[in-house]
Amino acid sequence: MMKKKLSINDIASQLNVAKSTISFILNGKAKEKRISDELTERVLKYVKEKGYKPNQLAKSLSTGKTKMICLMVEKISDYFFSHIAYHLEELAYKSGYKIIYCSTENDPEKTRELINLFRDRHVDGYIITPPLGIEDDIMELINEEHPVVLFDRYFKSIESDYVVLDNYQGTYNAVAHLAGKNYKHIAFITLQSEQSQMADRESGYNDAMQKYGLPPVFLRVPFENSAITTANDINQFIKTNNQIDSIVFATNYLALSGVKAINDLELQIPKDIGVIAFDDHDIFNVYNPTISAVAQPLEKMASELFRILLDKLENRVPIGQFQQVVIPSELIIRRSII
Structure with missing residues (x-):
């Protein structure tokens, strides 16, 4: 028989603590709600011992965040984009976020469908290498106050966050x-x-x-x-x-x-x-x-991308305040030139 998944109600019942208190502790709001360190420690120790995993949908509804970031690139199998994705995933994980990857194949219609899909999934932010033809869709995301950072290329007609090479x-x-x-x-x-x-x-x-x-x-x-x-x-x-x-x-x-x-x-x-x-x-x-x-410099580009996005996600920078970063390249001379 499959073991029943532990719920917040189960934890509250076992510890004789209000469900709302359990929820505040699990969502990192113990200090804000003035919950004692002793009780916080007792709850966290219990859920760790029991291997409790929160329902992410319910958590996102209560916190307003899914802790998910959409990385939308031209082709995820490409050397450049796959290495950027690797560095971004590492940075995101350290900050408590997960990344969903997808490829646009440089197709504006496919890109538009993907944006609508992830908007419906309530991802917290977007990092996009945009094909031509989706300017209105990018503007709509920004106007809806979704954190969006463009990279590798940008639209001169749109004021936005972006990270590009020189x-x-x-x-x-x-x-x-x-x-x-x-x-x-x-x-x-x-x-x-x-x-x-x-x-x-x-x-x-x-x-x-x-x-x-x-x-x-x-x-x-x-x-x-x-x-x-x-x-x-x-x-x-x-x-x-x-x-x-x-x-x-x-x-x-x-x-x-x-x-x-x-x-x-x-x-x-x-x-x-x-x-x-x-x-x-x-x-x-x-x-x-x-x-x-x-x-x-792939690691530098990924670092700047995530820094700008995280500033918006953590409300350190207003949605309407944009950062544009242009990174110098490096010319590496090998034996293909006399």
Whole structure:
């Protein structure tokens, strides 16, 4: 026979203490309600011995909090997003929160459905990498006074909390380094995207190329492309633009496809083509030769994201007071550049 789950009524009956008093103690309000330390200790010791687990729904109704945070990213399996998620989960756990992950696949309709789902589940706060087209939904969350922090990209038309990398300067520095090494035909392979982070990376490339008097050469790849299709597109691009002596890839997964394309063409890195990837990846340090990268400080980004969200969740910062954090990147030079 299944053992009956212990309830607050059972605890109150066993200890001969009012149910409301038990509830206040379990919800951390003993001091506020002037409940003695002795009684508080007796109740907490008893529930620990009995392995009592509170009903989270009932607890959320009494406290107004679910202690749940929604992390909504483009693709949770992506190296960048999965590592951010790992650091956020660790920070949240230490502060008594749990994180629910989901992927939007950069689809505004799917994102909208997920926001409505988690709003109905009364999550306490949101960390979102927003696709274009959900500006109104983000504004609605903010107007409803839900704590929301955007990251990786943001909407210039919306005043909001966000944490992003200095994408412009990171790309500018990559091109400047290549130009300083006497590369003359530096290509930029990016996504077909109007998102802020991609636009800033492209602007950094353009301005650096103009600064050094070099002709820009672009390939823009559809986001929905498979890795194989992208590799084939890059292969054709390199064959068509055979003067290219180096490439800056706007994401790490574009770089992975790019390295495959370069190998398929039997070209050598860095002898034939120098390579820098935006977003570092563990595998870049395993490749032969190792791949240079514009690195995002993942732990720092996660720390800033959670700090801003927790300030709102714990009412340390008003909902209408926004914090915008732009974090510098680090250019890591490895053997993919001569």
